[in-house]
Amino acid sequence: xxxxxxxxxxxxxxxxxxxxxxxxxxxxxxxxxxxxxxxxxxxxxxxxxxxxxxxxxxxxxxxxxxxxxxxxxxxxxxxxxxxxxxxxxxxxxxxxxxxxxxxxxxxxxxxxxxxxxxxxxxxxxxxxxxxxxxxxxxxxxxxxxxxxxxxxxxxxxxxxxxxxxxxxxxxxxxxxxxxxxxxx
Numbered sequence: 370x371x372x373x374x375x376x377x378x379x380x381x382x383x384x385x386x387x388x389x390x391x392x393x394x395x396x397x398x399x400x401x402x403x404x405x406x407x408x409x410x411x412x413x414x415x416x417x418x419x420x421x422x423x424x425x426x427x428x429x430x431x432x433x434x435x436x437x438x439x440x441x442x443x444x445x446x447x448x449x450x451x452x453x454x455x456x457x458x459x460x461x462x463x464x465x466x467x468x469x470x471x472x473x474x475x476x477x478x479x480x481x482x483x484x485x486x487x488x489x490x491x492x493x494x495x496x497x498x499x500x501x502x503x504x505x506x507x508x509x510x511x512x513x514x515x516x517x518x519x520x521x522x523x524x525x526x527x528x529x530x531x532x533x534x535x536x537x538x539x540x541x542x543x544x545x546x547x548x549x550x551x552x553x
Contacts, residue, residue, distance in 0.1 A: 371398050378475035381506055386513035389471040396467060399474025400442075406477045407441030408434055409484040416487035436544055440537050447536045449473050452511055452529035460525055462515025472510035479503055504530075 374395075377385035389395050415433040449469040456462040456469075479502040486492040504526065511529075512522035 411437030413486035
């Protein structure tokens, strides 16, 4: 059921987002999607850095995965709650934070393709199209979770994404500082 839901979410099927909105037991599945995506992305980034002269990280793949998982979960929760706040208070949507956690968690499904980011030329193309795909999936997820128009979902997604970028940047800086302090 998880893989099927991920596939349907990636295909941007509004019905799966409506299903996720109502299924309170799907929050743990959404968390699993975030975990899978974070690991796939970390592996792709690590391989890309290792193969093409970048520095893959002080402690290697394990560190990359831990950092990726932490930033993935922080980003998911922050974007969900900010989207809830912005969508309900500014754009007049109706919903709960849990509905956004579930729908936005599954909206990240296309990002499993980041595991291929190390493939020469193709990796960059995949990452570009996945970024657009993720934005569209997030807009569908927000629209369905908050029961409003696509235009309002776009506004909510933009404000939520800006907050997400700020929080992830801060989390990354904290992670780097902690790693440096621990000698990693």
